[in-house]
Amino acid sequence: MARSATSARGGPRERDETNAARGEESPADRSGPPALSVDGLTKRFGEGDEAVTAVDDVSLTVERGSVVGLLGPNGAGKTTLIKCALGIVIPDAGSVRVFGNDVRDGRRAAYADVDAMLEGARNDYWRLTVRENLRYFATISGVDPDSVAARHDRLLDRLDLADKADTPVRDLSRGMKQKVSLASVLAGGAELVFLDEPTLGLDVESARTLRAELRRLAVEEGLTIVVSSHDMTTIEAVCDRVVMLSNGRIVADDSVEALLGAADRDAVRVASPDLNAETVAGVRESFEIVDVDREARPPTVTVAAGGDRLYDLTDALRAAGVTVSDIRTVQPDLEEVFLERTGTAPDAPSGGDRR
Numbered sequence: 001m002a003r004s005a006t007s008a009r010g011g012p013r014e015r016d017e018t019n020a021a022r023g024e025e026s027p028a029d030r031s032g033p034p035a036l037s038v039d040g041l042t043k044r045f046g047e048g049d050e051a052v053t054a055v056d057d058v059s060l061t062v063e064r065g066s067v068v069g070l071l072g073p074n075g076a077g078k079t080t081l082i083k084c085a086l087g088i089v090i091p092d093a094g095s096v097r098v099f100g101n102d103v104r105d106g107r108r109a110a111y112a113d114v115d116a117m118l119e120g121a122r123n124d125y126w127r128l129t130v131r132e133n134l135r136y137f138a139t140i141s142g143v144d145p146d147s148v149a150a151r152h153d154r155l156l157d158r159l160d161l162a163d164k165a166d167t168p169v170r171d172l173s174r175g176m177k178q179k180v181s182l183a184s185v186l187a188g189g190a191e192l193v194f195l196d197e198p199t200l201g202l203d204v205e206s207a208r209t210l211r212a213e214l215r216r217l218a219v220e221e222g223l224t225i226v227v228s229s230h231d232m233t234t235i236e237a238v239c240d241r242v243v244m245l246s247n248g249r250i251v252a253d254d255s256v257e258a259l260l261g262a263a264d265r266d267a268v269r270v271a272s273p274d275l276n277a278e279t280v281a282g283v284r285e286s287f288e289i290v291d292v293d294r295e296a297r298p299p300t301v302t303v304a305a306g307g308d309r310l311y312d313l314t315d316a317l318r319a320a321g322v323t324v325s326d327i328r329t330v331q332p333d334l335e336e337v338f339l340e341r342t343g344t345a346p347d348a349p350s351g352g353d354r355r
């Protein structure tokens with residue numbers, strides 16, 4: 001049965017290996033109906049001038065054993081989409097099938113193997129120890145906790161919680177509590193889990209640990225994961241596929257590799273104390289500027305300039321009196337892809353009229 005868990009705010013960002021770069025093959029069992037199938041889903045909130053279309057005619061399929069990331073700015077509709085998929089929010093239009101079961105035909109069957117960690121919702125029992133929480137949530141998922149004790153040990157071990165197994169959750173740090181929330185979601189052996197911002201509030205090391213465990217669960221145990229995050233590192237490291245949402249609509253749906261490949265272009269980042277509005281405007285006359293960071297020390301400008309254009313760029317900078325402190329090539333990341341597709345950064349609020 002779907003259950004929600006706590007997720008804290010204020011996540012770190014750091015970089016580690018992507019699954020694409022590792023060349024992993026997920027052992028997804030693609031036989032049988034998909035884990036999740038959403039068709040024409042629409043959800044509006046409010047009425048008249050106040051009406052907001054949070055999810056606007058969204059269709060997507062999540063194959064068993066795959067890890068799909070939902071990426072989008074604040075208010076893009078990620079949480080509403082997840083809540084509709086979980087049956088917590090009833091859509092105005094469209095259908096949701098979980099492992100082939102239309103949720104309108106019976107929630108019990110549809111959500112038997114589903115669990116979730118939703119932002120802001122309380123989950124664990126703070127008076128119970130970490131292990132007691134895992135046993136409790138396994139029990140309410142209909143699983144004999146003794147039969148999954150080894151799984152719980154493995155989860156605690158992988159999430160660096162083993163030495164806290166007998167500690168009451170209230171005595172843990174916020175980041176540890178969040179890892180316990182995740183462990184609780186996974187405690188009953190759900191086959192499809194929805195994770196809304198799982199790394200928010202985690203320190204760099206904990207976020208890395210959590211990502212590694214999610215990837216292991218997908219690759220080794222065939223767990224199907226739908227994860228929403230603003231944290232590009234998490235999306236890149238954990239997901240096979242990314243669905244980008246903006247203003248309630250899907251603006252891209254593809255593998256991480258394909259999205260990054262499509263955005264492939266040769267860009268260079270130039271750092272110089274001489275970069276100011278005037279010199280940047282001069283560069284813009286002859287080059288496509290990808291990004292300007294005036295807060296950086298020294299300021300930087302990222303310019304699309306592959307091949308011979310790089311020589312043109314250095315000539316133009318010299319002519320403009322810009323002394324280059326540093327110049328390096330820049331690989332596109334998902335943030336850049338998102339920016340290209342929507343004109344909005346994924347960690348910025350959604351813009352536009354949604355009525």
Ligand SMILES: Nc1ncnc2c1ncn2[C@@H]1O[C@H](COP(=O)(O)OP(=O)(O)OP(=O)(O)O)[C@@H](O)[C@H]1O
Nearest residue numbers: 045046052054072073074075076077078079080081
């Ligand atoms: N219960 C509600 N009542 C009214 N409006 C809502 C409700 N829930 C969501 N919305 C609106 O629907 C839109 C989509 O919100 P949603 O929370 O799904 O976005 P999100 O992509 O998850 O954003 P965030 O990244 O900030 O969590 C927003 O404009 C939001 O204000």
